[in-house]
Amino acid sequence: MTAAGSLPGRAAIIDGRAHADALGARIAQQVQDFAGHTGRRPGLAVVLVGTDPASEVYVRSKGRMARKLGMESFEHVLPETVSQADLLALVAQLNADDAVDGILVQLPLPQGLDSLAVIEAIDPAKDVDGLHPVNAGYLASGLPGLVSCTPLGCLMLLKESLGELAGLDAIVVGRSILVGKPMAQLLLAANCTVTLAHSRTVDLAGKVGRADIVVAAVGSAEMIRGEWIKPGATVIDVGTSRVPRDGKNHLVGDVDFAGASLRARAITPVPGGVGPMTIMTLMHNTLIAACRRAGLPALS
């Protein structure tokens, strides 16, 4: 049988925007409850260094979404020429600010700045990107911390689409600290059997072809071919690359969408799949961080 809403031989589309909207409605209600209990609103500080156009768009979207859900948004824009010391001083100031529950430094940072050192400087309790080694360690140890936004969004989409994940064979293609590594840990915690593939993996096509779940996070346009996908697999595409086609720039994922749709049971589109969930899971993490800091029970 095909997944709900799909035509025979065509994968169901996993609608990330709809899932993000539903999660956003729940968060907005919980923000009101938080404000009722504490007399203040959860606060998210976003730091942008430089003028990368895509990063500017993402930072604006994060601030807009935080305000829309009733949170405080603090936006800090620093010039590309900022020193490592000044950036670290801003992070220290945000760590000490009681109105700030979540801190996010937009990546990538301009050349010359050490992003790992900046991430390590963030108070792990306010690290709503879930990238601090303490939070990565909590995730690997099965302890409650803050989980990186994109993989958390992917896991939510997978659970919505598949229900139970236990026992499924999953492959994650890409081993970044932002997506690949935490994604593999989340799937392991959900009792999948996980392969973490990367640029040196031998026979990637064969390994993808044995997976019930494929999470593609390589950052290379359409490199996962449709014919590699196991019939009936569920495909989550994290990639966003712009490619020139028919005289226009098109946004495509890491997966050959048209080919994969003929074999998969369900697939995320690009745009409109994982991306909107990345922004909403950041809001979810900010609310979790705020509740923990206020000593309120964790959210469901």
Ligand SMILES: Nc1nc2c(c(=O)[nH]1)N[C@@H](CN(C=O)c1ccc(C(=O)N[C@@H](CCC(=O)O)C(=O)O)cc1)CN2
């Ligand atoms: N500190 C961080 N930096 C970066 C992260 C992150 O999670 N934390 N992730 C990415 C960028 N990113 C959020 O920061 C992000 C990327 C894409 C989208 C999104 O909604 N994409 C749309 C398409 C948008 C377009 O047209 O270009 C979609 O897929 O539908 C949201 C957030 C790297 N940096």
